[in-house]
Amino acid sequence: MTTTSEFDTIAAVATPPGEGGISIIRVSGDHAFEAVMPLFKGKALDKVKSHTINYGHIIDPETQSEVDEVMVSVMRAPKTYTREDVLEINCHGGLVATNDILQLVISQGARLAEPGEFTKRAFLNGRIDLSQAEAVMDLIRAKTDRSMKVALNQLDGSLSRLIKNLRQDILEVLAQVEVNIDYPEYDDVETMTTKLLLEKAKEVKASIQQLLKTAKQGKVLRDGLATAIVGRPNVGKSSLLNELLHEDKAIVTDVAGTTRDVIEEYVNVGGVPLKLVDTAGIHHTDDKVEKIGVERSKKAIAAADLVILVLDASEPLTAEDRQLLADTADEKRIIILNKTDLPLKLEMPELEQLAGDTKIIKASMTQNQGVDQLESEISHLFFDEGIETGRGNVMVTNARHIGLLKQASSALDDVMSGIAAGMPVDLVQIDMTRCWNKLGEITGDSYQDELLDQLFSQFCVGK
Numbered sequence: 001m002t003t004t005s006e007f008d009t010i011a012a013v014a015t016p017p018g019e020g021g022i023s024i025i026r027v028s029g030d031h032a033f034e035a036v037m038p039l040f041k042g043k044a045l046d047k048v049k050s051h052t053i054n055y056g057h058i059i060d061p062e063t064q065s066e067v068d069e070v071m072v073s074v075m076r077a078p079k080t081y082t083r084e085d086v087l088e089i090n091c092h093g094g095l096v097a098t099n100d101i102l103q104l105v106i107s108q109g110a111r112l113a114e115p116g117e118f119t120k121r122a123f124l125n126g127r128i129d130l131s132q133a134e135a136v137m138d139l140i141r142a143k144t145d146r147s148m149k150v151a152l153n154q155l156d157g158s159l160s161r162l163i164k165n166l167r168q169d170i171l172e173v174l175a176q177v178e179v180n181i182d183y184p185e186y187d188d189v190e191t192m193t194t195k196l197l198l199e200k201a202k203e204v205k206a207s208i209q210q211l212l213k214t215a216k217q218g219k220v221l222r223d224g225l226a227t228a229i230v231g232r233p234n235v236g237k238s239s240l241l242n243e244l245l246h247e248d249k250a251i252v253t254d255v256a257g258t259t260r261d262v263i264e265e266y267v268n269v270g271g272v273p274l275k276l277v278d279t280a281g282i283h284h285t286d287d288k289v290e291k292i293g294v295e296r297s298k299k300a301i302a303a304a305d306l307v308i309l310v311l312d313a314s315e316p317l318t319a320e321d322r323q324l325l326a327d328t329a330d331e332k333r334i335i336i337l338n339k340t341d342l343p344l345k346l347e348m349p350e351l352e353q354l355a356g357d358t359k360i361i362k363a364s365m366t367q368n369q370g371v372d373q374l375e376s377e378i379s380h381l382f383f384d385e386g387i388e389t390g391r392g393n394v395m396v397t398n399a400r401h402i403g404l405l406k407q408a409s410s411a412l413d414d415v416m417s418g419i420a421a422g423m424p425v426d427l428v429q430i431d432m433t434r435c436w437n438k439l440g441e442i443t444g445d446s447y448q449d450e451l452l453d454q455l456f457s458q459f460c461v462g463k
C-alpha cells in the first residue's frame, strides 16, 4: 500500500465559493501541522487530542495582525478523510478572509490542492476504492433524496463488495483451471475444467446482467430525466412549469467549478429529477410574442427522454395539437389535458384515438389538479418495478461502470462461445481473465494513471 510520506501537503477551501456563514480551509498531509501552527494563536495544536475542535485566532506571522477568529479541527492520521493528518480551519468566511488564510497556509509550505485531490488521496491511501470515490462526486451533485441514497449506498461500498465477490469467484476458478492444467495425467481433466469455466461464466454473467438492469433507473436518478413540456401557446405550459417549480420542487444546480460550466434546471418529481429541456421556450415574459414554433418543439422532443404534451380541454383540437400528437407518437409521453375546470370542448373520442396507449391526465393548473397524478405516472413509466434505493440495494449509476460491466459480460460471452467451439482451455482462460480485469477497473483494483487524473479532475477543488 502507498504510504502518506510520498505526498506533499495540500490545502484548499472546502466550502462552496461565495458568501456563507462559515468557510472551511482543509489542509492534509505530513506537514499539515507545520503549515497551520505558525499562524494559529491558541492551544498548541500538536498537543491537543485528535478529532477535537479548537478555538483561536489566525495571525499573519509577518505583520502579527489578526486575520480572523477561527475554530480548527485537528484530525490525526490515519482515521481521516485522506488517511493523512488533516487540519480544517473554520473561519468566518467572506471571500477575502478565506483566501487570505489559504494564502497564509500556502506560505507555510502547503501546496494548493487540485480538484478532487483530497478524495484522490483517500483512494491512493487505500481508504476508499474508485467506485466509492465516484460516489463522493455523485453525492456532491445529487439532485434529489433518491439520487443521494443511491450515491450513499455506493459510498458505503456495496457495489464494490459485489464486484469483489465476483472477482474472487473468477479467481478461484482460474486457480482451479491452473491446477488442472498442471496435472494433465488425470482422466477427463479437460472436460472437467471446461465444465467448471462454463458454469462460472454463466453464473457471473447472470450477476452482471442483474446489475446492468439497474443501470437505466440508475442513470435517470443520477443525470435526471430529460423532459420537454410542449403544447401550442396558451394551453398552460408555463402554469404547469410553475406548479412543478413550486417551492421545494425547484432545483437549480449551478455546476460552475466542475467541468460543465452551465446552469441546469431540475425539478424533483416524486424523487425523480426531471431535467427540463428548452425551458426558454416556456419561460416567457410576454405571452403576446410567444411563439415556440414547430421546429423548436421538434428539437426539444428529439432531445427528451420524456415528453409532456399539454392540451387545452376548453377548446376543440387544433391543427397544431394534432401535429404535436403525431410528432410525439413514438416518444415516451404523457398528455396533460389542462383547463378541465372549464366546460369541455375538446373532442375526447378523437383524442383518445390519437393518444393510443398514452396516459391522459385530466388536470387544472388553476385548481392545482393533476400534478400528483403526473408524478405517479412518471414513476410508473420509468420505474415499473418501483424505485429500489434502500440500503444495501446495489444500483449502477455510473457510465464508466456500465461500460466496464458490458465489456466484462462480453468477455464471458467469448468464454462460452470458445467452449462451445471446442477451443483449448488456456485460450478460454484468457477471456476469463479479461473479465476479471474489467471488473477490477470498476473498483480501481486495476487502473491506469490517466483514468485517475481524468476522474478526479471532475471534482471541485477542496473535495
Ligand code: GDP
Binding pocket: 231, 232, 233, 234, 235, 236, 237, 238, 239, 240, 282, 287, 290, 338, 339, 340, 341, 342, 363, 364, 365, 366, 367
Ligand atoms: P402557455 O402559453 O402554454 O405557457 O400557457 P400559460 O400557462 O401561460 O397559460 C395561459 C392562460 O391560461 C393563462 O391565463 C393561465 O392563467 C390560463 N390557465 C392555465 N391553466 C389553466 C387552467 O387549468 N384552467 C383555467 N381556467 N385557466 C388556465
Ligand code: ZN
Binding pocket: 233, 234, 236, 237, 238, 239, 284, 287, 290
Ligand atoms: Zn404561456
